[in-house]
Structure formats: structure tokens, C-alpha cells
Amino acid sequence: METTENLVEVKDLVLRFYTYEGIVEALDRVNLKIRPGEILGLVGETGCGKSVTSLSILGIVMPPGKIEGGNIIFNLDGKKINIVNQKEDFLRTIRGKDVSMVFQEPRAYLNPVYTVEYQIGEVILLHRQKEFIQKALEQLKNERSKILEDIKRKKGRKSILTKLRLKILGFYISLYKKMLKNPNALSIRLLSKIPIIRRFRNPLKREVRKEVINLLKMMQIADPERVAGMYPHELSGGMAQRVMIAMALACKPVLLICDEPTTNLDVTVQAQILELIQELRKTYKSSILYITHDLGVVAQICDRVAVMYAGVVVELADVNELFKFPLHPYAKGLLESIPKPGKELKSIPGSVPNLIDPPRGCRFHPRCWYAMEICRKIKPPFVEAKEGHMVSCFLYGEKREGK
Amino acid sequence: MEMSIRFEEFKASIKPRIKEFKFMLSRIASSPISIIGLALILFFVTIAILAPVLAPPNPEWSISKVSDPFVIPRPRNTPFPDTISPRHPFGLTSDSYDLYYGCIWGTITAFRVGIYVVAISLIISLVIGSLAGYYGGVVDEALMRFTDVILAVPGLVLAMAFIVSLPAALQISLSIILWIIAILFVLLLVRSALSRRLKSALFFAIASAVWLGWLTIFPDVHASLILLFTLWLAQVVWADKIFKNPPVLTITSILFILCLLGLHYIPKMPVNFTLISLRLTRLDKVLLALVLVGWPSYTRLLRGEILRVKNEDYIEAAKAAGASDFRVLWKHVLPNSIYPLLIVASLDIGSIVITAASLSYLGLGAPAYYADWGQLVFRSSGFILYPVYWNTYVIPGMFIVLFCLGWNLLGDAFRDILDPTLRRR
Numbered sequence: 001m002e003t004t005e006n007l008v009e010v011k012d013l014v015l016r017f018y019t020y021e022g023i024v025e026a027l028d029r030v031n032l033k034i035r036p037g038e039i040l041g042l043v044g045e046t047g048c049g050k051s052v053t054s055l056s057i058l059g060i061v062m063p064p065g066k067i068e069g070g071n072i073i074f075n076l077d078g079k080k081i082n083i084v085n086q087k088e089d090f091l092r093t094i095r096g097k098d099v100s101m102v103f104q105e106p107r108a109y110l111n112p113v114y115t116v117e118y119q120i121g122e123v124i125l126l127h128r129q130k131e132f133i134q135k136a137l138e139q140l141k142n143e144r145s146k147i148l149e150d151i152k153r154k155k156g157r158k159s160i161l162t163k164l165r166l167k168i169l170g171f172y173i174s175l176y177k178k179m180l181k182n183p184n185a186l187s188i189r190l191l192s193k194i195p196i197i198r199r200f201r202n203p204l205k206r207e208v209r210k211e212v213i214n215l216l217k218m219m220q221i222a223d224p225e226r227v228a229g230m231y232p233h234e235l236s237g238g239m240a241q242r243v244m245i246a247m248a249l250a251c252k253p254v255l256l257i258c259d260e261p262t263t264n265l266d267v268t269v270q271a272q273i274l275e276l277i278q279e280l281r282k283t284y285k286s287s288i289l290y291i292t293h294d295l296g297v298v299a300q301i302c303d304r305v306a307v308m309y310a311g312v313v314v315e316l317a318d319v320n321e322l323f324k325f326p327l328h329p330y331a332k333g334l335l336e337s338i339p340k341p342g343k344e345l346k347s348i349p350g351s352v353p354n355l356i357d358p359p360r361g362c363r364f365h366p367r368c369w370y371a372m373e374i375c376r377k378i379k380p381p382f383v384e385a386k387e388g389h390m391v392s393c394f395l396y397g398e399k400r401e402g403k
Numbered sequence: 404m405e406m407s408i409r410f411e412e413f414k415a416s417i418k419p420r421i422k423e424f425k426f427m428l429s430r431i432a433s434s435p436i437s438i439i440g441l442a443l444i445l446f447f448v449t450i451a452i453l454a455p456v457l458a459p460p461n462p463e464w465s466i467s468k469v470s471d472p473f474v475i476p477r478p479r480n481t482p483f484p485d486t487i488s489p490r491h492p493f494g495l496t497s498d499s500y501d502l503y504y505g506c507i508w509g510t511i512t513a514f515r516v517g518i519y520v521v522a523i524s525l526i527i528s529l530v531i532g533s534l535a536g537y538y539g540g541v542v543d544e545a546l547m548r549f550t551d552v553i554l555a556v557p558g559l560v561l562a563m564a565f566i567v568s569l570p571a572a573l574q575i576s577l578s579i580i581l582w583i584i585a586i587l588f589v590l591l592l593v594r595s596a597l598s599r600r601l602k603s604a605l606f607f608a609i610a611s612a613v614w615l616g617w618l619t620i621f622p623d624v625h626a627s628l629i630l631l632f633t634l635w636l637a638q639v640v641w642a643d644k645i646f647k648n649p650p651v652l653t654i655t656s657i658l659f660i661l662c663l664l665g666l667h668y669i670p671k672m673p674v675n676f677t678l679i680s681l682r683l684t685r686l687d688k689v690l691l692a693l694v695l696v697g698w699p700s701y702t703r704l705l706r707g708e709i710l711r712v713k714n715e716d717y718i719e720a721a722k723a724a725g726a727s728d729f730r731v732l733w734k735h736v737l738p739n740s741i742y743p744l745l746i747v748a749s750l751d752i753g754s755i756v757i758t759a760a761s762l763s764y765l766g767l768g769a770p771a772y773y774a775d776w777g778q779l780v781f782r783s784s785g786f787i788l789y790p791v792y793w794n795t796y797v798i799p800g801m802f803i804v805l806f807c808l809g810w811n812l813l814g815d816a817f818r819d820i821l822d823p824t825l826r827r828r
Contacts, residue, residue, distance in 0.1 A: 058723055096724035108716040113738045115419050122734075123724045229419040247724070 005075055007255060007287050008034040008057060013070035013084075015052060015061070022356040026052050026065065027311045028363070031382045031390070034255065039281060039288045041298040041319070043334070044308030045352055050291045053308075054257045057289070058099055059083050059091035074099075076254070097127040100248035104260040106240035110232035117228040120215060120247050121208045127251045129183045132211070136203040137176040144169045172200050215246040218283075220276060238269035242276070249280060256280075257289045262297065274301050295338055299323060307331045310353055310363040313382065317389040327391045329368045362393070370395055430820045437819065440812025447806055451510045458507040473508055473774045475500040484783070484792045494794040496782045500772070502794065506802050508774035512686070513806055516759045517752035520693045525748055527694070528701035529737075535702070536709030536740075537732050547706070550699035558696045559758065565692035566685075566767045573681040585614045686769045689759055697755070701744060708740035715739070742821045749817050753810030760803055776803050 010032040017024035027049050034040050042050050055061070057072055072083040076098060083091070103109040111119060124132065147166060151158050158166075179188055192198045209228070216224035219242040232240060241261055248256055258277065262270040278301055281288055290302055298305055298319065305322050307315040307330065315328040326332045333348035350367035353359055359366050365375040374394050385396035431437050450457065460472045477499050478491070485495035493502035535543040553561065588611035595604040683691070712718065713736060721735045760777025762768040764784075769775035771782075776799045783795035 055723075060719075060722060092725045092727060094725070095722070101720075101723045103716065103720060105716060109720040111717040111721070111735055111739070122726070126725050231419065244720075 005036070006033045006073075007036045007075050008032070008289075009071075009073040009075075010053070010057070011071045011073065013053070013056060013072065014068040015049075015056060015065055016068050017065045019064055019356075024355045025311060025358055026355060027056075028358070029070065029379070029382075030308075030311070030313050032306055032313055032316070034287050034289060035304075036254070036287055037281070037285055038303040039278075039290055039301055041302035041305040042289060042291045042308060043293060043295065043298055043305055045293065047352065047355075048308045049311040050308055051259055054101065054259055054289060054291055057083065057255070057257065058095055058101060059086065059088075060095075093127075096123050096248075096253075097251045098253055099255045099257065100251070100253040101257045101259060102241070102244050102248045102261045104263055106237060106244045106261075106264075107232055107235070109244060110235075110240060112232050114231070115228065116216075116230055116232070116235070116243050117209060117212050120212045120243070120250055121205070123247050123250045124208050124211060130180060132204055132207045133176055133179050133183060135207045137173065137180065139207065140169055140173050140176060140203055144173065172203065175200050176203075211250075212246075215250060216243070218249075218280075219243070219246045220272075237265050238272065241265060241269075241273055245273075245276065245280070249284065252284055253286055255287050255289065257291070259291045260293070263292070263294070270297075277301065295335065307334065310358060311355060312363055312379075312392060314364065314393070315389075315391045317386075317391075321386075321389055325389075327385055327389065327396055328364075328393050329370055329395075330364050333367075427820050431816055434816065434819060436812050437816025440809050440814075440816055443805055443809030444813055447510055447514070447809065450507060451514055454507050454511055458504045473512065474772050475505045475508070475774050477501070484786060484795050486791060487794055493798050494792075496779055496795045497785060498771075498782070500779075500782065502779065502798055505774045505779050506776065506799055509776040509779065509799070509802065510806075512769070512773070512775045513756045513759075513803075516686075516690060516693070517756045517810070519690050520697060520755045520759075521748045521752050523690075523694045524698040524701050525744065527698040528705050528744070531698075532702040532705030533709060533732060533737060536706035537713060537728075537736060543706070547703070550702055553696065553699045554703075559761065562689075562692040562696045562758070562762060563765065563767055565695050566688045566762070569683060569688045569691060572683060573679075575679040575681075581614075585611060588614055684770075685767075686773065686775070689762055689768050692762075693755060693758060697751070701747070704747060705740065705744050708743055709736055712736050712740045746814055746818045746821060750811055750814035753807035753814075757803065757807055776806075 010030055013027050013030040014025075015027035017026055030049070030053055032040075032042075032053070042053070044050050052065070056067065057074075061067060067084055070084065074081045074083055074094075076094075081094075083094075110116075114122075144166065147162060147169070151162065175188070175191070178185065182188075192201055212228055213224045216227055221227050221239060221242055227235070227239065227243070232243075235243065245261070261277075262273050265273065274297065277288065277290075280286075290298070292298060302319050304316065304318050306313050307322075307328065309330045315322065315326070315331045317327075322331065323335065326335050330348070333346070336346045337348065339345050348367055353363060353366065359376075361377045362368070362371075362375040362380050365371040368375065372394060380392045380394045382390055382392040383396070385391045431441065455472070461476055478495070478501060479499045481499050482497060483499070484497050485491065485499070487494045491501055491503060493506060496502050496505070531546055535546040588607055592604060592607035592611050595607055681687075718731060718735055721731050726735070756776075759768060760775075760780060763775055763777025764781045766781070768781075769778050771778065779799035780796060780803070783792070783799070786792040786795050
């Protein structure tokens with residue numbers, strides 16, 4: 001049926017929070033498919049489980065929560081990895097490298113005690129250390145050969161300073177060769193704690209700094225050199241969000257999760273950030289999971305949309321398809337509740353159910369116009385109602401069964 | 404050319420730090436109170452550094468010829484104090500101890516007490532507080548109940564009890580170290596069992612069982628045997644060569660067994676010898692007692708801060724970027740939670756000196772001849788009703804008050820500088 005391999009496939013994910021008040025059934029058999037290179041919008045009300053879903057893709061489950069069932073299949077370079085049963089050590093190598101995340105409140109997600117440069121550099125050093133050690137090593141070798149040439153030109157005469165410089169360079173090169181083999185060797189870690197000697201990390205830091213400034217430039221930040229030395233509280237909201245995106249893209253992830261990245265920004269900055277995200281998609285060719293509750297943003301940038309309601313993905317379709325022919329009653333209601341000039345604003349009657357004791361059957365049935373007897377008893381399956389249009393509703397499931 | 408580029412880079416990299424430092428200086432300069440505090444502390448620092456110049460030890464004055472500079476000289480052998488005179492600028496206190504000398508050298512003692520106690524308590528609280536706060540759960544519960552026990556007893560009374568009960572010398576014998584190693588093995592066992600690394604769990608289970616069994620059966624141990632066993636274990640643990648390098652393993656194992664046999668056939672060879680023996684002076688006892696009393700409050704403060712910072716968004720972001728637990732704790736949680744601790748510590752350096760002085764006043768502090776302000780105040784207690792000898796209690800009292808005031812004002816200044824709500828520029 002599907003021609004393209006999915007990058008991420010969330011299958012029947014069940015996640016519950018065990019709290020004092022009771023068991024919160026945060027996710028109830030969530031199904032999602034993210035194709036390579038697409039922007040998938042994830043829409044839903046506050047508290048419907050959008051963020052929890054995205055964090056589970058990263059393998060982060062906050063303490064009272066537990067994944068009780070289902071799989072998250074990640075297609076990494078042709079290998080299929082199930083995130084749910086991986087060990088923490090392995091997940092750590094994926095996080096920030098293959099999957100990374102941009103958060104809602106950029107300034108709250110930057111550590112206030114470090115400069116921008118340090119924080120982006122940290123991500124780079126965590127995942128791409130060897131690459132930069134290699135670069136620094138080449139730089140050092142270049143410098144040494146330059147000095148040697150210079151000495152040749154001066155017919156072998158060299159001052160004490162150049163002699164010293166050569167000695168130091170030789171020492172650095174040997175260290176970097178060692179680091180290339182194992183960057184986290186005990187000897188290297190010990191040496192980088194000793195003052196003066198720890199200056200051997202400077203060439204590496206210089207390379208990382210270049211990369212950080214490149215990244216910032218890519219984020220269309222004016223004067224990246226200055227911004228790199230700033231602390232988070234000195235940044236404006238839009239700038240901080242750009243820094244967050246730079247951090248997320250530092251290791252060229254295959255999947256970028258944006259958790260309402262523009263919600264707290266003003267509209268002009270929002271437009272800029274959206275443009276930036278679209279452009280980055282083109283240059284990096286990575287997939288983006290875009291979480292929002294703003295349907296306008298979805299219409300503007302997404303290729304496909306998933307609609308979530310109370311811990312269930314109720315509909316998944318192309319953007320144009322969904323906006324023209326929404327199938328699920330909740331999606332219909334959601335689209336009607338977009339304010340339009342000259343029309344009365346409609347809203348969906350009732351409110352979001354308490355997830356400690358969710359309605360049985362279809363979770364939307366207490367608020368649904370078309371609720372049938374079966375909706376109160378059985379949870380509707382997630383089926384393909386049209387070509388590439390998945391929906392979880394009995395109104396359409398029967399049609400398919402009739403075929 | 405090359406150099407100048409490098410210099411530019413260096414300037415750029417150091418720029419934010421210089422900016423922070425300038426900001427801090429401007430903060431200090433903007434409040435006169437903090438300037439007074441800083442001036443007082445600098446004044447005392449100068450006195451402490453220049454003590455050998457300001458009050459050179461004069462062996463001729465001393466009746467008892469001791470080389471320790473902290474022993475206050477006695478110019479004459481009478482029990483009565485004396486007023487100010489050109490020869491003795493602060494006069495003499497009871498038993499004719501020279502007040503000037505005592506006050507000057509007492510400054511060093513005050514700094515030593517304040518800074519040592521606070522620094523050691525800080526280190527202890529850093530370890531225990533971050534363990535309790537970051538990992539939570541059973542560890543947190545156990546450690547915090549322990550601090551509750553200490554905090555439940557009034558500090559001064561508990562400090563007195565500690566001083567009385569501390570031994571004259573701290574002896575670290577071989578068997579204590581062996582017990583520590585045994586406990587480490589058990590901890591490693593728990594850790595590997597919790598993270599379900601079965602191979603290492605098995606290894607540590609065997610190691611801790613052997614070790615503990617050995618220690619309980621033979622409390623007196625043969626040093627060479629233990630060292631060899633340690634080496635064997637170390638090479639097994641260090642290189643993970645349990646299966647990779649059989650010859651080494653066999654040789655050490657055979658040697659180990661031979662040593663066991665040797666121990667069996669040569670009776671009464673082993674001794675449990677003392678490795679380190681620290682003689683505790685009375686001042687050391689005061690320091691230790693104050694540390695033992697002081698660390699729980701820091702620990703609680705740090706734990707609370709860590710609990711707050713742990714749930715901040717940027718910690719989640721660091722985890723999402725793939726940082727390890729230790730890295731998150733050390734690089735992201737601690738730098739954000741340590742400021743209140745630093746403020747309280749700087750305020751405490753002053754009050755610790757007062758506590759130490761009151762211990763001296765109660766007769767539990769420094770010995771009678773020692774240059775310590777509390778001791779000097781204690782000496783003057785008999786003359787409080789004689790205004791003639793005002794110098795005996797006013798002068799050392801003033802030293803204590805000013806020292807304490809200095810640290811308090813400096814602590815307030817720190818609070819102003821480090822308070823994040825005031826950081827808007």
C-alpha cells in the first residue's frame with residue numbers, strides 16, 4: 001500500500017500516569033506515521049497528549065508516567081529501532097542527534113547560567129565530537145607545516161619561541177590523535193581538568209565556535225559573533241527561539257519535533273520563524289513534527305495533519321484534504337471554530353473529558369452530534385476512509401467494512 | 404598576523420565574563436553598605452596576612468618558651484590585667500596575656516575557623532544534597548531524616564557534646580579502609596543490580612561477599628595479602644580482562660591462593676596497623692564539631708534548590724539533547740542552584756566565629772594560652788564590673804563584632820549581586 005518507508009511509526013501507543021488521584025490515561029492507542037522529509041502537523045486542544053506523544057518519541061517519559069503498550073518504530077539508516085524497549089544509554093545517543101526538539105518557551109528552555117555559544121557547543125560536543133577533533137587536528141597539522149616551511153625559508157634558524165610553539169603543537173597533535181580514538185578516555189578527561197594544560201582543548205573549542213557561528217548565521221541572526229557571547233536573558237523571544245532551533249539542528253537530525261515553537265511569539269516573528277523552519281526543511285531534508293493548536297499555522301506550513309482528541313489521534317490526512325473534507329466530527333467542529341469575518345463563531349459543546357475517568361468507547365461521543373449506540377461501547381478503530389485519509393470514527397468504518 | 408587573530412578570538416571569548424565581572428563591580432560600588440563590608444573584610448585580611456609583622460613573636464616576653472606563634476606571650480607572671488600602655492597597646496588581660504598580640508593572631512584563627520568550617524560543610528552538603536535532591540526516593544528520605552535528627556538538637560549543645568566526645572587523635576587504620584572498600588563493593592552491586600547489568604552485578608556480588616566474609620572472619624588482616632587481592636580486583640575491574648587475559652588472571656589468582664596458605668601456616672603475622680593518625684588539638688575539635696553540626700542546614704537548602712531547578716524546563720531540554728545524568732546534575736542543575744548556598748555560606752562565616760567564641764567562653768574552645776578572640780573575652784569575664792579594665796573585654800569584643808558585621812554586609816552584597824530578579828539591565 002505505502003510506497004515510501006515511514007521514518008517514525010507510532011503504533012497503538014498507550015501511556016498512563018499513575019497519580020494519587022488515579023490513573024490518568026493520557027494516551028490511548030495513538031497511531032502516527034511520519035514520512036521522511038515531510039512536515040506533519042499535530043493539532044489538538046491543550047492537555048490532549050500532543051507533548052506527551054512527542055516526548056515519547058524521544059524516549060522521555062516523565063516519572064509518574066509509564067508506557068503500557070504499543071511501539072514506536074524509528075527507521076534509522078535502514079535499521080528499525082523500537083524506542084519503547086531501548087535502554088537509556090542508547091536513547092541518549094539518539095536524542096539531540098537524530099531526533100531533537102524545539103520547545104514552546106524558548107527562554108525557559110535555555111540554561112540561564114551559560115552563554116549561547118556554550119549551550120550550542122555542548123550539544124555539538126556531545127554528539128559530533130570526533131568530527132570536530134578531526135578538524136582541529138587538521139588545523140594543528142596545517143599550522144605546524146606552516147611553521148616548518150617558515151623555518152626552511154629562514155634556512156633553519158629558529159627562535160626559542162618558535163621552538164616552544166613546535167613543542168606545544170607536537171604535544172597537542174599527539175593528544176588529539178589519542179582523543180580521536182577515544183574522546184572520553186580517562187587520561188584526556190583528567191588532563192582537561194588541570195589548569196594551563198587544559199588549554200589543549202582550545203583548538204577544538206575554536207572549531208566548535210566556528211560551527212556555532214555558522215549555525216547562528218543560518219538562523220538569520222544578525223551579528224552572530226555578538227549573540228554567541230550573550231546569556232539567555234539578554235535575548236529577545238524571537239532570537240531565543242532561533243537559538244533553540246540552532247541547537248536542535250546542530251547535529252542535523254532526521255526528525256525535528258517543534259512543540260508549539262511560535263505560540264509565545266508575536267505574529268511578525270512567528271511568520272519569520274515559520275519561514276525559517278520551511279527553509280531549513282529544504283536544506284536539511286529532515287522531517288518535522290509540528291505541534292500546535294493554531295490551524296492557521298498548520299494550513300501554512302504542514303504537508304499532512306494529525307488531529308488529536310483526549311489522547312487519541314482521531315484523524316490523519318493531507319492538509320488540503322483535511323481542510324476541505326474533514327471526516328471526524330471533532331475535526332469538523334475544530335475547523336468551524338476558526339473565526340471568520342461575518343460569520344457567527346461556532347464552538348463544540350461540552351468540554352474536554354477528565355482523563356482519569358475517560359468516556360468509554362469513543363472518547364468524543366459525549367460531545368458528538370452523530371453519536372450512535374456503538375460509540376458508547378466500543379472504541380472505533382483507526383481506519384483508512386479514503387486514499388491517505390485515516391480516521392477513527394464509526395461513521396466511516398462501516399463503509400470500509402462494506403467494501 | 405596569526406597571533407593577532409588569536410588574540411581577537413581570545414578577546415571575544417572572554418568578553419562575556421568581563422562584562423559579568425564589571426556588572427558585579429558596579430553592583431558593589433552602587434551600594435555603600437557592601438563597600439563597608441568589603442572594606443572590613445579586607446582590613447581583617449590585611450591584619451591576618453601582616454600578623455608576623457604587626458605582632459612579631461617575641462620569645463623574651465614569653466615565660467614559657469614555645470615556638471608556636473599562636474601562643475600568646477605573657478610579659479609578666481601575675482594574674483591581674485593591665486590597662487593600655489605604650490609597651491602593650493591594648494593592655495594585658497587576666498594572667499597578664501598580651502591583648503594586642505592575642506587580637507592580631509586571633510584574626511588568623513577566626514579566618515581559619517570560619518572558612519574551614521564553612522568550606523568543609525559546603526563540600527559535604529554538595530555531595531549529600533545533590534544525591535538526595537537529584538535522585539530522590541529512598542536515598543532522599545534516608546539522608547533527610549538523618550539531617551532532621553541533627554537539626555532537632557540545639558546546635559551549640561550538640562557541638563559541645565561532639566567536642567567532649569571526640570577522641571584525642573583520629574586514627575584511620577587499615578581495617579577502616581577495608582570496610583570502606585567493602586561498602587563500596589556493596590554500593591556498586593546495588594547500582595549494577597538496579598540497572599540490570601547482570602554480569603557486573605554477579606561480579607560485585609561475589610566480590611562483596613568474599614570481602615565482607617573475609618573481614619568478619621579475620622578482623623586482623625595481613626597487609627600484603629589484602630594489597631594483592633586489591634590489585635587483583637583492580638586489574639579485573641579496571642581492564643575488564645576477566646575473560647580476555649587469562650594468564651595474568653591465573654598468575655595473580657595462584658599468588659593469592661599461595662598467600663592464603665601462607666597466612667594459614669604463619670600464625671600471628673598480621674597486624675591491623677594505623678595508616679594515618681591525626682592528632683586533634685582543641686581547636687581542631689571545635690572545627691570538627693562545628694562542621695558536624697553545620698552541614699545539615701546547608702544540605703537541606705541545597706536539596707530544596709535542586710528540587711526546584713530539577714523541574715525547570717532547561718533541564719528537560721538538556722535531557723532532550725542527550726546529556727547524561729551526571730552531566731545534567733553537574734553542569735546544569737548545580738550551577739543554577741548553588742547561589743543561595745553561597746550567600747548563606749558567606750553570612751555564616753561570621754556567625755560561625757561567634758559560635759566558636761561562645762564555645763571558648765564556655766571553656767570548650769581553644770586552650771587557655773591560644774590566640775583566639777573567644778578565649779580573650781572569656782579571660783575578661785572576671786573584670787566586667789571594673790571599668791578600669793575596659794580594654795580586656797571591649798577590644799576583643801569589638802574584633803568579633805566587626806568581623807561578623809563585615810561578613811554579614813558582604814553576604815548581603817552577594818545576595819544583591821546574585822539575585823536573579825535584580826538582574827535586569
